Amino acid sequence: MTFSGVMEHVAQGFEAAGAFALVAGLLWSLVVAARLWRKEGNRRGYRALRETFGGVLLLGLEILVAADLIRTVAVTPTLESVAVLGLIVLIRTFLSFSLQVEIDGVPPWRRALASGATTITRAAQANRTTPAVSRSAAVTASTQEES
16 A cells, blocks of 8 residues: 555545544534533523534534645645645634634634633732732723723
């Protein structure tokens, strides 16, 4: 068996793994959502379904991009196949980005500003470095800087 043949089988394995991850992830997402729906109600169940299946879609897309990459680089390294790979990766990257924003609710560059750890750190630094009398002024100033 040639190197190209082996790499074709490896790419097919990645594609099968990606498809399995999508199907198994959908089933797992439905189970998680059903449990939360029974326990906490419709809204929480729906949100859990969106979040878990969104994560599954991201994982599946990444695995399928790996399969395309292996196939293009190792099996058929022509200029046309590289251009097609570039287009596929661009589309899947946009889909991954859109899904991540949908799951988190904030763009990636704003995620650090919205996290609890960042907020707590800022508050601790403002209270530690300023005298007790001007703490409220420091918090007001740091809030105005963020805006």
